[in-house]
Amino acid sequence: MRVLLVEDEREMAAWLERALAQSGFVPDHAHDAQTAEHLLSMSEYDAVIMDLRLPDKHGLVLLREMRNRGDITPVLILTAQGALQDRVRGLNLGADDFLSKPFALEELEARLAALVRRSRGRLVPQMHCGSLVYDSESRAFSLDGAILHLTPREHAALAALITRSGAPMDKAQLFSRVFDHDSDTSPDAIEVVLHRLRKKLAGSDVRIVTVRGLGYMLESLSVDP
Structure with missing residues (x-):
């Protein structure tokens, strides 16, 4: 399962990349929206994990632009604890799921797998x-x-x-x-x-x-x- 991780915090990104790879995912990392847009234009991903606070563009703007050009890749958004406004805006812009920081790696992986299954119409394994x-x-x-x-x-x-x-x-x-x-x-x-x-x-x-x-x-x- 190929996943794009859009996260500017280097320590968090390094940990997630390492953990996802150990769990059988194939992660690519983008530290900002521009890099994410480039990778999305070059490759197909099963899912995107997206932090909202990016250095060059808000994650919800990146999400909106993805959906406007017809990109239906499932997107899981990482939000601050209790960020209700971000969740509501994200749903309206086409987000598929949310996970509040801090989170357990196991829950992230389960949510990713569920997103991909739904997008492929698969039965629950x-x-x-x-x-x-x-x-x-x-x-x-x-x-x-x-x-x-x-x-x-x-x-x-x-x-x-x-x-x-x-x-x-x-x-x-x-x-x-x-x-x-x-x-x-x-x-x-x-x-x-x-x-x-x-x-x-x-x-x-x-x-x-x-x-x-x-x-x-x-x-x-x-x-x-």
């Missing part, structure tokens, strides 16, 4: 690992048919692991999916989250294993027919 099911539209996990109740960090960790079910994810990558990019939390805190998850998965056909030198992996103990 589900991810499976044994009896564990993740519905990426409702963002709910179920285990043996029952809803699995998770804290936000447990949810973020399990969502990251199920997207790579059967393949290991290294510790630093998993940490970046669970904790905020500016968090002062020790990387070892991910062990606490995984310990709690293992307890909630205990007794089922799904487990989280440590792969020495490679990280952590979600695997199913059941044998497919």
Whole structure:
């Protein structure tokens, strides 16, 4: 999935580019509206992530110009907390979704995937690992048919692991999916989250294993027919 990130804050942009790439997206970065317009004219994108406070042009002006020339690429706008006026104007100009800063990476990815599915008319996909099911539209996990109740960090960790079910994810990558990019939390805190998850998965056909030198992996103990 190719995504254009329009964000002038360098630290935020670098973190998002790195995190999106690790999650399987192919991100291009534009630090201002002029660069975004150039990239949009040269390539096709599945979605655009757009900050509104750009150095050369307001994001809503860029959005309006996109829609005026017939560009229907789904646009997710990043807004300040509680910026109702921006949301209303954005909807009127053709924005597809909004996400308030600060935000969780997991929510950004889920919203992006939902935007692209809607634009392509696709059915809502589900991810499976044994009896564990993740519905990426409702963002709910179920285990043996029952809803699995998770804290936000447990949810973020399990969502990251199920997207790579059967393949290991290294510790630093998993940490970046669970904790905020500016968090002062020790990387070892991910062990606490995984310990709690293992307890909630205990007794089922799904487990989280440590792969020495490679990280952590979600695997199913059941044998497919």
